[in-house]
Amino acid sequence: MYQILFNYIHNYSQMILTSEEMELIKNTFQPKKLRKRQYFLQEGDISKFTGFITKGAMRQYYVDEKGVENVINLFIENYWATDRKSFFDLKPSIFYIDAWENTDLLIITRADMAELMKKIPAINEMIRIMDDKNAIASQNRINAAISISAEMRYENFLKSYPQFIQRFPQHQIASFLGITKETLSRIKKKTLK
Amino acid sequence: MYQILFNYIHNYSQMILTSEEMELIKNTFQPKKLRKRQYFLQEGDISKFTGFITKGAMRQYYVDEKGVENVINLFIENYWATDRKSFFDLKPSIFYIDAWENTDLLIITRADMAELMKKIPAINEMIRIMDDKNAIASQNRINAAISISAEMRYENFLKSYPQFIQRFPQHQIASFLGITKETLSRIKKKTLK
DNA sequence: AAATATCATTGATATTGATCAATGATATTT
DNA sequence: AAATATCATTGATCAATATCAATGATATTT
Numbered sequence: 001m002y003q004i005l006f007n008y009i010h011n012y013s014q015m016i017l018t019s020e021e022m023e024l025i026k027n028t029f030q031p032k033k034l035r036k037r038q039y040f041l042q043e044g045d046i047s048k049f050t051g052f053i054t055k056g057a058m059r060q061y062y063v064d065e066k067g068v069e070n071v072i073n074l075f076i077e078n079y080w081a082t083d084r085k086s087f088f089d090l091k092p093s094i095f096y097i098d099a100w101e102n103t104d105l106l107i108i109t110r111a112d113m114a115e116l117m118k119k120i121p122a123i124n125e126m127i128r129i130m131d132d133k134n135a136i137a138s139q140n141r142i143n144a145a146i147s148i149s150a151e152m153r154y155e156n157f158l159k160s161y162p163q164f165i166q167r168f169p170q171h172q173i174a175s176f177l178g179i180t181k182e183t184l185s186r187i188k189k190k191t192l193k
Numbered sequence: 194m195y196q197i198l199f200n201y202i203h204n205y206s207q208m209i210l211t212s213e214e215m216e217l218i219k220n221t222f223q224p225k226k227l228r229k230r231q232y233f234l235q236e237g238d239i240s241k242f243t244g245f246i247t248k249g250a251m252r253q254y255y256v257d258e259k260g261v262e263n264v265i266n267l268f269i270e271n272y273w274a275t276d277r278k279s280f281f282d283l284k285p286s287i288f289y290i291d292a293w294e295n296t297d298l299l300i301i302t303r304a305d306m307a308e309l310m311k312k313i314p315a316i317n318e319m320i321r322i323m324d325d326k327n328a329i330a331s332q333n334r335i336n337a338a339i340s341i342s343a344e345m346r347y348e349n350f351l352k353s354y355p356q357f358i359q360r361f362p363q364h365q366i367a368s369f370l371g372i373t374k375e376t377l378s379r380i381k382k383k384t385l386k
Numbered sequence: 387a388a389a390t391a392t393c394a395t396t397g398a399t400a401t402t403g404a405t406c407a408a409t410g411a412t413a414t415t416t
Numbered sequence: 417a418a419a420t421a422t423c424a425t426t427g428a429t430c431a432a433t434a435t436c437a438a439t440g441a442t443a444t445t446t
Contacts (some may be wrong), residue, residue, distance in 0.1 A: 039311075062336075070340045072332070072336055073226060084329055109339050131321075131328070134324075134328055139265070141331075142335055143265055145371065146338050147257070147265075169423060178338065182425080183404075186426085363394065364392095371433055372434090375394090375434075378395055379395085382396090
């Protein structure tokens with residue numbers, strides 16, 4: 001289980017972890033299992049942990065005034081699940097995060113992560129690269145949301161994140177893309193021809 | 194001019210810079226002046242620098258197949274202007290960044306910034322906090338773009354970024370929000386009553 | 387000051403995508 | 417296997433926003 005995290009760190013940092021560092025990581029990240037539909041975070045709670053997914057799938061959403069779930073992030077293996085805002089300022093979150101499949105996580109608090117960043121250069125570098133990639137991906141998503149049609153947005157999604165199609169039902173993906181399930185159904189039908 | 198950057202670093206890092214560190218910063222960041230409408234980055238060029246704005250206003254946009262400018266970021270004092278993707282991988286950008294007012298920048302390359310992060314703890318911490326805040330702001334923008342109406346989006350913008358209203362014409366703000374200038378004009382008229 | 391460019395508003399119409407409602411298909415639970 | 421819940425499709429209608437075109441207002445340049 002930790003091996004997946006070690007690989008991830010190596011991948012991002014391009015650095016080799018010493019066996020002491022691996023020990024420290026094992027002692028700091030706690031394993032957590034969630035069954036399908038179980039919450040990792042609920043509205044009003046503080047996102048005290050960030051969780052590295054070694055197996056499974058999760059989604060982050062908020063519930064609007066009408067009671068509708070708006071999916072804002074989808075996560076699978078090798079993603080980090082947290083509400084970044086609440087995790088940053090330790091104030092109550094407006095989001096829910098739940099498991100969409102039975103999921104294995106390695107969880108860590110913000111304070112512990114800060115410690116590890118100081119003690120383990122590879123972790124520090126990993127976070128830096130993650131932040132760079134996350135900023136780029138967010139910018140892409142913003143551009144897509146404000147300047148292209150639902151159809152193109154779905155097409156881009158298919159191209160960039162094909163793995164997600166197998167893991168989440170269509171209406172969740174529609175919500176993630178900011179369109180209704182009916183519209184997505186029609187888009188699929190249309191592009192199929 | 195450098196004082197504005199020093200203040201910014203202090204603000205974000207909550208750390209005090211030594212006079213040696215200040216010297217190093219002065220020797221690494223280069224001042225650059227742009228006149229209104231002058232480009233900082235053009236499509237096809239590599240975003241070799243990130244620029245800290247000490248005075249002025251800039252915008253980032255791309256030009257779509259129809260030749261329409263799509264504004265994706267607006268910057269004023271105390272913002273950093275760069276195409277983060279191109280700056281990260283040093284590949285050609287798809288964006289333009291230009292000055293909307295006469296603008297003063299302090300510019301630095303990615304390599305030099307990496308050096309400073311190693312040598313100056315306050316800079317390292319500043320970048321970390323910037324990345325956190327940027328991730329949070331991006332998430333907010335994504336949520337707004339995919340799940341709320343143009344009217345609410347403008348209202349939120351007014352509340353969160355009132356300074357921008359004075360600095361950019363309405364059609365630029367409309368584009369930034371992902372709506373047409375005509376729709377924005379009608380929204381303003383409606384909410385005025 | 388006149389000429390020109392930029393920016394903002396308004397009206398008429400078109401388009402995209404949302405909403406509402408029904409039906410079918412596929413999983414999951416009993 | 418039957419019952420139930422979840423997921424996907426389809427049709428009819430509606431609402432939000434875009435597009436096109438004209439006009440006015442405000443800056444900027446000559």
